[in-house]
Amino acid sequence: PRHGQKTAPTTAGFGHDHWEIDPSELVKGKELGTGCFGTVYEAWWKDNIVAIKLMKPGSMSEDSFIEEAKTMTQLSHPNLVQLYGVVTKQQPLIIITEFMKHGSLWQFLKSKVPGILNETERLIMFCVDVCKGMKYLESRKCIHRDLAARNCLVGQNYVVKVGDFGLARHVIDDEYSSSYGAKFPIKWAAPEVLKYTKFSSKSDVWAFGVLIWEIFSGGELPFANMSNAEVVEIICNKDERLKKPKACPHSVFTQMMNYWAQKAEDRPSFKNILSCLLEILETFK
Numbered sequence: 605p606r607h608g609q610k611t612a613p614t615t616a617g618f619g620h621d622h623w624e625i626d627p628s629e630l631v632k633g634k635e636l637g638t639g640c641f642g643t644v645y646e647a648w649w650k651d652n653i654v655a656i657k658l659m660k661p662g663s664m665s666e667d668s669f670i671e672e673a674k675t676m677t678q679l680s681h682p683n684l685v686q687l688y689g690v691v692t693k694q695q696p697l698i699i700i701t702e703f704m705k706h707g708s709l710w711q712f713l714k715s716k717v718p719g720i721l722n723e724t725e726r727l728i729m730f731c732v733d734v735c736k737g738m739k740y741l742e743s744r745k746c747i748h749r750d751l752a753a754r755n756c757l758v759g760q761n762y763v764v765k766v767g768d769f770g771l772a773r774h775v776i777d778d779e780y781s782s783s784y785g786a787k788f789p790i791k792w793a794a795p796e797v798l799k800y801t802k803f804s805s806k807s808d809v810w811a812f813g814v815l816i817w818e819i820f821s822g823g824e825l826p827f828a829n830m831s832n833a834e835v836v837e838i839i840c841n842k843d844e845r846l847k848k849p850k851a852c853p854h855s856v857f858t859q860m861m862n863y864w865a866q867k868a869e870d871r872p873s874f875k876n877i878l879s880c881l882l883e884i885l886e887t888f889k
């Protein structure tokens with residue numbers, strides 16, 4: 605140890621931060637898909653199968669993302685897609701996460717896997733899984749900002765996990781980050797987000813309601829025959845809401861209506877939502 609220091613310094617030495625992964629340890633596999641942010645591949649890392657996102661340079665404000673990645677590696681829950689680390693010492697920036705074998709929840713719902721999606725109990729289980737992950741994020745004061753079926757993933761034994769939490773804030777594309785942009789998730793946005801871009805765990809609760817609608821609608825697009833502008837009008841001014849999907853039990857739809865309360869403070873927390881959903885789940889066992 606240097607200069608008589610008894611033990612090595614407790615903070616990770618420069619460049620050996622525990623969230624920094626050595627790219628030579630990654631073996632890239634097949635492509636899983638792409639988005640505005642870059643491309644995702646299956647990969648091998650220390651004998652584990654992982655997912656790696658190669659971020660398109662310029663798509664992400666990297667410094668702010670790297671700051672966030674340090675806290676994201678501290679977040680760990682069975683219903684969050686685990687962030688293992690990042691490669692930041694070279695381009696492109698690489699994000700290494702847990703691999704989910706059945707892909708995004710939205711694709712899974714659309715795939716109409718026989719025998720899985722017609723079970724009301726299974727669909728409520730999907731809602732409970734997402735709610736557990738969101739309750740954990742809520743408890744850690746982490747706002748998702750883009751909760752939707754496309755950003756949840758399905759793993760072994762059809763467990764559903766919340767992915768890409770906290771990433772939305774660092775996307776540079778104005779089309780995505782501005783509420784007037786074409787890529788902004790208007791149809792999942794609460795009134796205060798549409799009017800003042802005011803995100804909170806309560807705006808995540810609103811999006812969670814739309815996600816449950818997606819689950820019971822087999823992945824259909826919400827407000828399918830409406831433009832973004834029309835959705836803003838009916839949500840903010842007309843107080844209209846999505847209709848109950850056929851496959852959705854009335855008990856669940858009654859809860860969903862609470863998640864879409866006009867005022868954020870009138871919406872339940874994920875903590876309350878979870879206990880309600882677990883009670884409803886019992887009635888379907």
Ligand SMILES: CNC(=O)Nc1cc(-c2cccc(-n3cnc4cc(C(C)(C)C)ccc4c3=O)c2C)cn(C)c1=O
Binds near residue numbers: 657701704707
């Ligand atoms: C068959 N198994 C699989 O395909 N498994 C997997 C597929 C993907 C995957 C593949 C392509 C694109 C995306 N994807 C989608 N939307 C995104 C949206 C954003 C924001 C910033 C707009 C929110 C950021 C990243 C993504 C993103 O990476 C994912 C999650 C990720 N993981 C972990 C898997 O296990």
